[in-house]
Amino acid sequence: MLRLPTPRVFHLFPCRIITSILLGVVFFAVPALAVTDAQNKEKIRQEELTRTYKQLEVFSNVLSMLQENYVEEVDTADVLNGAIKGLLFNLDPHSSYLSPEEFKDLQEETSGQFTGIGIEVTVQHDELTVVSPIHGTPAESAGLKAGDLIVSIDGENTENIGAYKAIEKLRGPEGSKVNLAVIRAGWASPRNFKITRANIPLVSVEGESLSPGLVYARITNFQSNTGADLRHLLADLSQKAPIQGLILDLRNNPGGLLDQAVEVVDTFLNQGRIVYTRGRRADQNTIYNAHNNSSHAEYPLVVLINEGSASASEIVAGAIQAHKRGIIAGKKSFGKGSVQMVIPLPNGAGLRLTTARYYTPDDRSIQAMGIIPDVEVVQRKSDEENTMKRKARKEIDLANHLPGEAEKRNIREKEQNTQELKALQKRLANDNQLHAAYNILKSLNLYTRQRSKKEKL
The missing domain is CATH 2.30.42.10 (PDZ domain)
Known part of the structure; x- marks a missing residue:
């Protein structure tokens, strides 16, 4: 199981240019060099093993001294568990030994x-x-x-x-x-x-229609069914009206499962690389590509991120940004660009180990850097100043004004949608990042429709 919290993974081939003049030299020199190199590597490996055995001998002596001389009787299992945790503690913040209880908690978290x-x-x-x-x-x-x-x-x-x-x-x-x-x-x-x-x-996915055709979906973390849940939500929303644009909210999403981040991106792409991982071993290098089976690859898309968007959220935002599939709005993300493998151990515990870095389709590692949004929107602490401003008075604001023909046609529709519109306006007034994303989405939707009309002409 690969997990990216939570807080919510290529080969490089050097060029070979050998001219006919150098061919004989290379032919005879390579075997000797190869032998020398192999001998040096073996020597280094043996020296490292010797140092390791000496340290293990020290560890064994310390444990023996604790068992024999410590002021109270030592629980050897607890001491060894502490030693294992210490072994991983100095690596990176995301590698750790999970006790059986902690391993169970992690499984529960990803399950729901x-x-x-x-x-x-x-x-x-x-x-x-x-x-x-x-x-x-x-x-x-x-x-x-x-x-x-x-x-x-x-x-x-x-x-x-x-x-x-x-x-x-x-x-x-x-x-x-x-x-x-x-x-x-x-x-x-x-x-x-x-x-x-x-x-x-942990309700992974939730959403609603903001206005006819323009919808909102929020992913709170990436669990085992997040990709499927998102597709089901979009299918339900499209039953009310064909989707003409989507805001995908990944703010404060700490991450989760790598494969679910890939599934979410695959929902909006029909081709191209989604993410790739690179580790020390060849089997840790993996490429994830989109499949040509999405019905959501065309309409405008705005992805909201902030400082709390981490790991799997950054994979989604990075892929959408790299493919120019949508606009990334909000604040720079957290910057966790590593992948962890969770390995079950025989005693019911688990080993959570950082095995690779991940890279966006345009070959960026966002580790400690984060995703920089296309449109930066600072979340205001309060929108009271906005609501306190007086509206500019126009003809339509005057009491008993003479209605225009277009206004007459829209009166009935407006009456039906008044409550929904008020709720939307209140929500947007209290969340200026969402408000900005909504305005971007409307602009993209208008641009897409105008371009479609020109193409038909």
Whole structure:
């Protein structure tokens, strides 16, 4: 199982230019060089093995000393588990040993639900960092945001805690509470958050029609059925009216399963590379291509991202951007460009190991860089100033104005859609990034229709 949190994977062939003049030299020199090179590699390998065995001998001696001399009796299994975690701790923030309980939690998360506060975390520069709160969870309701630093959990300092130990402490029985001390950019000191744990149903895909033909879909994380759920949603929405444009909202989506990110992109492309991965071993190098079977590859598309869009979300945004299939709007994404393989172990535990980097179709690694949107839209803290502004008065705003012919024809339709329009206007007023995406989508839709008319002429 390949997972990209959560927080929510080519060969290079050197050119051979051999002229007829050099051919004899190369023919006789290569075998000698090859032997020497092989001998050197074997020598280096043997030296490395010797160093490894010496370190293992030290480890064995330390364990023996602990068992014989420590002030209290040592639980050898706990000590060894701690040693394994330490072995992985120095690699990167996403490689870790998963205890049987942690491995079970990970499986539950990708399958659809877990109990906790609903947050994805990672470790950056030895600091426990919020990747993003999951939409509709206690963490989001409490006001936690992407980029927040959690400095303590229930009074325990989080320095060097590790992401999975932190997740273990953040999760707990439904209805129980957890106290977090959080630092945010611009705050002079940490602030406390007391959050009640709940059952977190991970509804992966949700959506609705914003106006006739223009629809909205949000992916909160990438679970085992995300690709299928998105296609079902689009099919349902297209029953009401043919889809003429889509906003795909990936904001605060911490990632998830690689294959589901590929499926989502495949929904909107009929050809071309989606993503490729490159690791140390040949079997870790994989290319994922689109299939020519999509009915959603033509209409305008706007993808919304922000600082909480990570990993699998960035694969989707990067592929759409590289193929110029749609417009990426919002803020620069999180910047997690690595792939993890989760390997079950015999004792019910798991090994989560970073095995490769992934690259967008235009050969970009976004590791620690993120996806830069085509249209940057800063989310305003408040839209009160907007709503307080007086509308410019026009003829149509005057009471008892003489209606025009077009207005007469539209009165009945407007009356039917008044409630829906008010709800949409209120929603857009409270989310300026979505408002910008909606305006972009309308512009793309208008441009597409005009171009279609010209082609028919």
